[in-house]
Amino acid sequence: MPKPRVIQSPKQLLVEGRDAEAFFHPFLESMGVSGVQIQNYGGIDELAPFLKQFVLSPQYRHLPVVSIGIIRDAERNPQDAFRSVCSALRGAGLPVPSKPLALAAGLPQTCVYILPDEESQGMIETLLLRAVSDDPAFECVDEYLECVVQATGVEPRPRDKARFLTFLASRPNIKPLTGYAARAGYLNFSSPAYDRLKEFIRSL
Amino acid sequence: MDKPVLESIHIQNFRCFEHLDINRLARINLIAGRNSVGKTAVLEAIFLLLGAENIGRVAKIGRFRGLGGRNGPVGDVLDLLWSPLFYQLRTAGRIEVAADLSTGGERKVELTVATAPSRPLAVGSDGELLKPGATAGQVLRQRFTDSNHDESTFEVRLIGGELHIQPVPSTQPFPGHFISARRPPSPEELAALFGQLVRSKRVRDLDLVKILNIVEPRLTQLDVIPSGGASMVYGDIGLKQMLPLSLLGDGIERVIGVVLRIANAPGGIVLIDEVENGLHHSILSDFWQVIDRAAQTFNTQVIATTHSYECIREAHQAFSQNGDYDFLLHRLDRVGDQVETVTYDQEALGAALKAEFEVR
Structure with missing residues (x-):
C-alpha cells in the first residue's frame, strides 16, 4: 500500500x-x-x-x-x-x-x-490556449475541429479542451497529457x- | 436502538494527560496517534471510570502493561503502580476521569494519594517495621460520584506486602471489558465468556461459526470441552478430532475474543488496545462488519486503538456500506506539553481516505 x-x-x-x-x-x-x-x-x-x-x-x-x-x-x-x-x-x-x-x-x-x-x-485549458495561441498550428486546429463537426454532426466539448488536445497532437513528439506536455516545454x-x-x- | 453509554470523556492529570477531552463518542470509536501519545492511557482512564466502584482496577491496568504478578507481594507500589498514573508523576495532584452519559447524567472518578497513614505502624525493639513492606503514606484513595449524587470512597493500602481494599467493591452499573494488546485471552477466559453467553441464552443472537469463518473458512462447529481440569473452546476444521482455538491461530482467537466480550457487555463498553493485532489485512473489512453487527445487537460501545491505516480505511468502508454509520476516528496530537484530540466524522474521514491523506 x-x-x-x-x-x-x-x-x-x-x-x-x-x-x-x-x-x-x-x-x-x-x-x-x-x-x-x-x-x-x-x-x-x-x-x-x-x-x-x-x-x-x-x-x-x-x-x-x-x-x-x-x-x-x-x-x-x-x-x-x-x-x-x-x-x-x-x-x-x-x-x-x-x-x-x-x-x-x-x-x-x-x-x-x-x-x-x-x-x-x-478552465485551465482556456488559459493554456492563451499562452500558445500564436502557434501556427492553430490555423489547422480550428479547421480540423470544424471538419469533425461537419462530418459527424457532433461538436467535441468542452471546446477549449478539444482545441488544446488537438494542439498537443500537432507537436513533434506527442505528449497527450498536460503534465507531460508541460515538461516537454510545449506550454510556453x-x-x-x-x-x-x-x-x-x-x-x- | 439504545444509544451507546458514553457521549464524551474528560481526563485530567492522568498518565501523559494534563487535560484531555474527547467531546463526541460514537458506538464504534478508533483512537489513532503516534507512539507514546497516550492511546492506551485513554482506554485505561475509561476502564477506571467503568469500574469506579472497584479500586482494584488500578492494579489491573498495571498488569495490562505487564507490571506486577497475578499473586504475591506487590513490592514498591507507589513507584510501580500508583505514581505513573499521575501526570508527570505528580502524586500531590488529583486524577479526574469524567464522562457524560447518554442517559443524561455524568459519572466521575477521582484518585488521590494520601500522604499520611491513617493507622499506626508496628515497630520492633530493633526499630524495624514488624510488617515488612508496610510504608507510611502508601494509601490510594478513589472517590466516585455520579449525577444521582451517589458518592463512594475507596482506599487501597499496602499492608505486609499485599494490597488491601476497603470497603469491599460493589458491582458496576454497566459492564466493561479491557482487551490488552500484550495479553491474549486465556483459553479459560474464552470458555467462560462462551459459557456465559450460552447460559444467558444469547448465543443464538450470534452465528459464531459464521463469524469465525472470516478467519477460518473450514470451521464448522464450536464447543466447550473440559480438558485437564479446565474448559476450552474447541473448533472442528474437518480433522479427525476437534482442536482448541488457541491451536487454530491468533486471528481466530482475536476475533472470538472481541466478539464474545462485546456479547458479554450488553449496554456496556469494550475497550480494545491495538485492535488489528493478529488480523490479516484481507479480513479487516469482514471483521468490522462483524463488530458493527455485534455491537448493535448487544448495544455495546467499542473504543479501540490502532496504528493501522488499513484498519481505519476498512472500518470506514464497512460502516459506510451498512447505512447506519455510527463510527468516529479520534486522533491524539501532542502539541507542546499537551495532548489534543482531533475527531473525524464520516465526511471528513471519507475525504481524507479518498485523497489518501494521513489521518493517524
Missing part, C-alpha cells in the same frame, strides 16, 4: 484534478518557486470535504500551514465558482477572501484563483498569459 500523503510545507497550493496537479509541478519549477506543496483536491464537488479533512490532518497545526492558495476552474460562471470556493473555506473554518486574488488574513492566510481569470468562463511558460497566475503563486 502506498504511503498516505502528508502535509510537508507551510505553503499549500490546492488544485483541481490530476491534470492541473501535473501542470503546476513543472510550472512552479519554471518560476523557481520552491517550498510550496501542491495538493490535488479532485473535482469541484470534492473541495469542501477535502478542506474539512485537510485542516484535521496531522501536520496541519504542527508545521503549521501558514498559507493556502486554491485554484478552480470557472466553468460557466467565474463568480459562482469563486462563491463555491468561499463556501468550502467557510465550511472548514478558514478565512474567506473578499474577491479572487485577494489575500484573506489569518493563520493560515488564504487566496483564490479562478481559471482562466475571474471574469471569464472556461514565459507567455504573459500566465502573469497573473504567477503573481498569485508568489503571494502564497
Whole structure:
C-alpha cells in the first residue's frame, strides 16, 4: 500500500484534478518557486470535504500551514465558482477572501484563483490556449475541429479542451497529457498569459 | 436502538494527560496517534471510570502493561503502580476521569494519594517495621460520584506486602471489558465468556461459526470441552478430532475474543488496545462488519486503538456500506506539553481516505 500523503510545507497550493496537479509541478519549477506543496483536491464537488479533512490532518497545526492558495476552474460562471470556493473555506473554518486574488488574513492566510481569470468562463485549458495561441498550428486546429463537426454532426466539448488536445497532437513528439506536455516545454511558460497566475503563486 | 453509554470523556492529570477531552463518542470509536501519545492511557482512564466502584482496577491496568504478578507481594507500589498514573508523576495532584452519559447524567472518578497513614505502624525493639513492606503514606484513595449524587470512597493500602481494599467493591452499573494488546485471552477466559453467553441464552443472537469463518473458512462447529481440569473452546476444521482455538491461530482467537466480550457487555463498553493485532489485512473489512453487527445487537460501545491505516480505511468502508454509520476516528496530537484530540466524522474521514491523506 502506498504511503498516505502528508502535509510537508507551510505553503499549500490546492488544485483541481490530476491534470492541473501535473501542470503546476513543472510550472512552479519554471518560476523557481520552491517550498510550496501542491495538493490535488479532485473535482469541484470534492473541495469542501477535502478542506474539512485537510485542516484535521496531522501536520496541519504542527508545521503549521501558514498559507493556502486554491485554484478552480470557472466553468460557466467565474463568480459562482469563486462563491463555491468561499463556501468550502467557510465550511472548514478558514478565512474567506473578499474577491479572487485577494489575500484573506489569518493563520493560515488564504487566496483564490479562478481559471482562466475571474471574469471569464472556461478552465485551465482556456488559459493554456492563451499562452500558445500564436502557434501556427492553430490555423489547422480550428479547421480540423470544424471538419469533425461537419462530418459527424457532433461538436467535441468542452471546446477549449478539444482545441488544446488537438494542439498537443500537432507537436513533434506527442505528449497527450498536460503534465507531460508541460515538461516537454510545449506550454510556453514565459507567455504573459500566465502573469497573473504567477503573481498569485508568489503571494502564497 | 439504545444509544451507546458514553457521549464524551474528560481526563485530567492522568498518565501523559494534563487535560484531555474527547467531546463526541460514537458506538464504534478508533483512537489513532503516534507512539507514546497516550492511546492506551485513554482506554485505561475509561476502564477506571467503568469500574469506579472497584479500586482494584488500578492494579489491573498495571498488569495490562505487564507490571506486577497475578499473586504475591506487590513490592514498591507507589513507584510501580500508583505514581505513573499521575501526570508527570505528580502524586500531590488529583486524577479526574469524567464522562457524560447518554442517559443524561455524568459519572466521575477521582484518585488521590494520601500522604499520611491513617493507622499506626508496628515497630520492633530493633526499630524495624514488624510488617515488612508496610510504608507510611502508601494509601490510594478513589472517590466516585455520579449525577444521582451517589458518592463512594475507596482506599487501597499496602499492608505486609499485599494490597488491601476497603470497603469491599460493589458491582458496576454497566459492564466493561479491557482487551490488552500484550495479553491474549486465556483459553479459560474464552470458555467462560462462551459459557456465559450460552447460559444467558444469547448465543443464538450470534452465528459464531459464521463469524469465525472470516478467519477460518473450514470451521464448522464450536464447543466447550473440559480438558485437564479446565474448559476450552474447541473448533472442528474437518480433522479427525476437534482442536482448541488457541491451536487454530491468533486471528481466530482475536476475533472470538472481541466478539464474545462485546456479547458479554450488553449496554456496556469494550475497550480494545491495538485492535488489528493478529488480523490479516484481507479480513479487516469482514471483521468490522462483524463488530458493527455485534455491537448493535448487544448495544455495546467499542473504543479501540490502532496504528493501522488499513484498519481505519476498512472500518470506514464497512460502516459506510451498512447505512447506519455510527463510527468516529479520534486522533491524539501532542502539541507542546499537551495532548489534543482531533475527531473525524464520516465526511471528513471519507475525504481524507479518498485523497489518501494521513489521518493517524
